[in-house]
Amino acid sequence: PKTVYLAEYTPFGFIVEDVSLTFDLDPHKTRVKSRIAFRPNPEATDKTFFLHGENLDLISATIDGKPVNTEQTDEGLTCPVPDAPFVWEAEVEIDPANNTALEGLYMSNGMYCTQCEAEGFRKITYYPDRPDVMATFNVTVNGPHPVLLSNGNPVKTSQHHVEWHDPWPKPPYLFALVAGDLVAHSDSFTTMSGRKVDLNLYVRPGDEGKCAFGMEALKASMKWDEDVYGREYDLDLFNIVAVDDFNMGAMENKGLNIFNSSAVLASPETSTDMNFERIEAIIAHEYFHNWTGNRITCRDWFQLCLKEGLTVFRDSQFTSDMRSAPVKRISDVIDLRARQFPEDQGPLAHPVRPESFQEINNFYTATVYEKGAEVIGMLKTLVGDEGYYKALDLYFTRHDGDAATIEDWLKVFEDTTGRDLSQFKRWYSQAGTPRVKVEESFELDELTLTFTQHTPPSTATPDPQPQVIPIALGLIGPDGKEVLETQTVELHEETQIIRITSLEGRPVPSILRGFSAPIVLEQDLSDADRAHLLAHDTDPFNRWEAGRTLARKALLGIIENGASVDEAYLDGLRAVITDDSLDPAYRALMLGLPSQSDLANTLYEAGKAPDPAAIYDATETMRDVLASHLKDDLHALYKANQVSEPYQPDAEQSGKRSLANAMLSLITRAEGAELAAQQYAAADNMTQQLAALANAIRVGQGAQMLADFEAQWKDDRLVMDKWFGLQVMEAKPKDAAATAERLTEHPDFNHKNPNRFRAVFGALAMHHAGFHHESGDAYTLLADWLITLDPINPQTTARMCSAFQTWKRYDADRQNKIKTEVARILATRDLSRDTTEMLTRIQG
Numbered sequence: 001p002k003t004v005y006l007a008e009y010t011p012f013g014f015i016v017e018d019v020s021l022t023f024d025l026d027p028h029k030t031r032v033k034s035r036i037a038f039r040p041n042p043e044a045t046d047k048t049f050f051l052h053g054e055n056l057d058l059i060s061a062t063i064d065g066k067p068v069n070t071e072q073t074d075e076g077l078t079c080p081v082p083d084a085p086f087v088w089e090a091e092v093e094i095d096p097a098n099n100t101a102l103e104g105l106y107m108s109n110g111m112y113c114t115q116c117e118a119e120g121f122r123k124i125t126y127y128p129d130r131p132d133v134m135a136t137f138n139v140t141v142n143g144p145h146p147v148l149l150s151n152g153n154p155v156k157t158s159q160h161h162v163e164w165h166d167p168w169p170k171p172p173y174l175f176a177l178v179a180g181d182l183v184a185h186s187d188s189f190t191t192m193s194g195r196k197v198d199l200n201l202y203v204r205p206g207d208e209g210k211c212a213f214g215m216e217a218l219k220a221s222m223k224w225d226e227d228v229y230g231r232e233y234d235l236d237l238f239n240i241v242a243v244d245d246f247n248m249g250a251m252e253n254k255g256l257n258i259f260n261s262s263a264v265l266a267s268p269e270t271s272t273d274m275n276f277e278r279i280e281a282i283i284a285h286e287y288f289h290n291w292t293g294n295r296i297t298c299r300d301w302f303q304l305c306l307k308e309g310l311t312v313f314r315d316s317q318f319t320s321d322m323r324s325a326p327v328k329r330i331s332d333v334i335d336l337r338a339r340q341f342p343e344d345q346g347p348l349a350h351p352v353r354p355e356s357f358q359e360i361n362n363f364y365t366a367t368v369y370e371k372g373a374e375v376i377g378m379l380k381t382l383v384g385d386e387g388y389y390k391a392l393d394l395y396f397t398r399h400d401g402d403a404a405t406i407e408d409w410l411k412v413f414e415d416t417t418g419r420d421l422s423q424f425k426r427w428y429s430q431a432g433t434p435r436v437k438v439e440e441s442f443e444l445d446e447l448t449l450t451f452t453q454h455t456p457p458s459t460a461t462p463d464p465q466p467q468v469i470p471i472a473l474g475l476i477g478p479d480g481k482e483v484l485e486t487q488t489v490e491l492h493e494e495t496q497i498i499r500i501t502s503l504e505g506r507p508v509p510s511i512l513r514g515f516s517a518p519i520v521l522e523q524d525l526s527d528a529d530r531a532h533l534l535a536h537d538t539d540p541f542n543r544w545e546a547g548r549t550l551a552r553k554a555l556l557g558i559i560e561n562g563a564s565v566d567e568a569y570l571d572g573l574r575a576v577i578t579d580d581s582l583d584p585a586y587r588a589l590m591l592g593l594p595s596q597s598d599l600a601n602t603l604y605e606a607g608k609a610p611d612p613a614a615i616y617d618a619t620e621t622m623r624d625v626l627a628s629h630l631k632d633d634l635h636a637l638y639k640a641n642q643v644s645e646p647y648q649p650d651a652e653q654s655g656k657r658s659l660a661n662a663m664l665s666l667i668t669r670a671e672g673a674e675l676a677a678q679q680y681a682a683a684d685n686m687t688q689q690l691a692a693l694a695n696a697i698r699v700g701q702g703a704q705m706l707a708d709f710e711a712q713w714k715d716d717r718l719v720m721d722k723w724f725g726l727q728v729m730e731a732k733p734k735d736a737a738a739t740a741e742r743l744t745e746h747p748d749f750n751h752k753n754p755n756r757f758r759a760v761f762g763a764l765a766m767h768h769a770g771f772h773h774e775s776g777d778a779y780t781l782l783a784d785w786l787i788t789l790d791p792i793n794p795q796t797t798a799r800m801c802s803a804f805q806t807w808k809r810y811d812a813d814r815q816n817k818i819k820t821e822v823a824r825i826l827a828t829r830d831l832s833r834d835t836t837e838m839l840t841r842i843q844g
């Protein structure tokens with residue numbers, strides 16, 4: 001396969017003035033007519049006329065009305081063109097019903113829909129399918145469906161025929177079309193300048209009752225973007241469509257967002273609190289793309305973080321404002337460490353702005369998205385709130401309508417704040433997680449902190465250079481009072497020393513407050529100091545972090561020498577979770593343990609091969625210890641956090657449920673499933689029902705509930721995804737692979753549906769002790785199914801390959817087993833470019 005390089009960017013030789021497309025829909029023989037006005041691009045040196053096109057049956061092609069001879073390959077076509085403006089017209093035939101890759105125009109439950117990011121438009125018609133070619137689109141859709149949608153505003157509507165015009169020039173990846181028997185949940189929003197925008201959420205008949213929350217989230221997002229960033233919506237219509245077969249969460253097509261139904265449909269009976277929060281965030285994310293992605297797009301796919309990092313950052317700000325900022329920050333860091341750190345520290349490591357790729361779909365990663373957002377968070381910390389919003393205002397005015405680059409992005413910050421960001425730019429070009437070691441000494445009244453930064457070299461970045469690292473820190477005095485409020489120091493050098501004087505007695509340094517940089521902090525604090533921070537830190541993130549570090553230490557003690565858990569830590573934890581002045585959601589987070597994968601990594605970094613079974617056992621022991629130490633509080637806290645008001649998916653209620661369910665889990669462990677059964681019977685919402693079921697399964701008393709649950713929800717696809725996933729998640733390690741295999745034989749298992757495939761195999765890959773069970777059965781099962789899925793859906797197959805990315809952490813036997821499976825998949829005939837690239841990189 002061909003490798004594409006950032007350094008080789010050249011502009012396209014032609015400018016597209018305007019595009020007209022006509023679709024005559026048919027499941028196997030959809031006809032697409034295109035009329036594209038081109039003119040030579042004066043800024044381009046390469047004047048080759050190449051149009052991308054894949055899996056297209058070319059019926060006819062003309063230039064200025066005259067037939068042309070085209071030269072076709074698997075990737076597109078070329079033909080001679082005049083050295084002056086000209087009109088290209090073509091007709092192609094495509095087969096949406098057989099498009100199982102879910103890229104281009106495809107069918108899902110009888111409805112037509114599209115997915116064009118990143119390079120799917122070329123599966124619809126011949127076109128320069130690159131984000132820097134922006135044009136206005138006119139789209140005619142002919143089909144026997146009640147709903148026929150495309151981007152922009154409808155300009156002519158008759159039965160089985162709708163014409164659309166999108167006035168905003170856009171790259172082809174934002175093109176969308178939907179047709180089907182859909183129903184709309186409608187509303188409207190009046191923008192800050194007084195324009196009324198019609199809003200519709202289109203769903204399959206039967207799903208109407210799951211639209212209200214998504215609609216409210218959309219309106220809240222529109223308002224928030226006006227209030228915080230001054231960004232107003234720019235069409236008369238905003239449509240969202242829910243689709244059951246979808247490779248990712250959602251897609252920000254201009255004026256016609258398409259959502260995985262799991263990312264938009266919600267009701268209290270069928271969705272958990274976590275589902276509601278995720279839906280709110282994804283709706284916001286896609287809506288925010290209207291400015292950060294659509295009005296200002298990317299010059300090329302190497303700049304993906306320009307829109308994704310910024311939009312993730314914006315949706316995190318939104319969630320923090322709508323819910324609890326500390327809870328959101330802690331949840332984001334848990335997620336970053338679980339998904340981005342392993343990527344950045346393993347064979348798939350790449351810079352936030354990659355410099356080469358074979359298949360761009362493989363670079364929609366936690367590094368581009370989540371580390372990309374962290375980089376923006378650091379910029380904001382460095383330039384301050386005022387500097388940040390000033391720079392963003394300039395970004396929006398200077399680059400509106402552009403296909404921009406990271407250089408453009410950094411330049412607006414340099415121009416508005418006067419800062420030189422050349423060293424900061426390394427965050428975009430260097431792979432790997434920086435490690436910052438902090439050494440402390442205290443003499444008389446002076447505290448000295450010596451910071452040393454080091455980024456381990458990787459294939460992507462063999463010679464990492466020091467980065468700009470903002471470290472937010474404060475000091476907690478011996479009496480528990482804060483003696484230094486949060487200050488941010490900037491690290492630039494490999495080693496930097498900071499001195500703080502006039503202190504009365506040695507304070508405990510609270511470093512990397514709010515997780516001010518995406519690094520690993522190595523700080524040799526005593527257990528007593530950490531317990532002091534757990535009790536007194538004013539920074540909610542670092543207070544939580546202190547507890548988490550103590551929990552990790554306790555778990556490692558159990559794994560390595562069966563040590564008992566430090567009483568001081570247990571008492572400190574008890575004090576926090578019984579402190580009614582603290583938010584219940586925050587207290588519930590305090591009770592969470594480091595993941596088993598995280599523990600495996602800690603052991604690996606210490607030069608020891610982790611034993612997944614021992615890690616699993618230690619985690620179980622630790623939970624038993626917590627249950628026993630907190631036994632006098634469990635029932636009281638469970639009761640105190642019951643919600644008697646009608647269900648609301650807001651932060652307050654969901655926080656209470658999460659603390660109550662953390663109690664339920666410890667109670668069930670200590671006493672069996674009686675309370676879980678009561679909760680299951682009384683539950684009027686999915687959060688309570690699912691938590692009860694999970695706990696009952698965990699203690700081996702869930703069989704009847706599982707059967708009842710299936711009988712109750714067998715016709716609800718999204719709830720059944722939970723039923724599939726939960727059984728794998730809650731299986732004992734030795735049973736995880738067999739449980740997944742058994743579920744693949746269930747009549748409702750459908751590997752062509754990404755949600756269902758992920759429910760089973762995503763859960764298996766996340767089940768650390770089950771996936772890495774010594775038998776190797778899970779490796780083999782996953783490999784078998786990846787081989788089956790690859791010819792059907794390469795994108796979803798390739799994403800799932802990352803389950804194997806941590807293979808180097810484990811012992812020789814497990815390493816060999818994984819390597820054998822990876823090689824077996826790679827030896828499959830006609831393996832996709834997506835999966836080949838992922839597995840080759842994983843092999844290292």
Ligand code: HT7
Binds near residue numbers: 248286
């Ligand atoms: N910009 C989108 C990324 C995307 C995608 C979405 C659905 C299916 C396939 C896709 N490939 C890339 C989603 C987002 O980040 O908002």
Ligand code: ZN
Binds near residue numbers: 289311
């Ligand atoms: Zn996005």
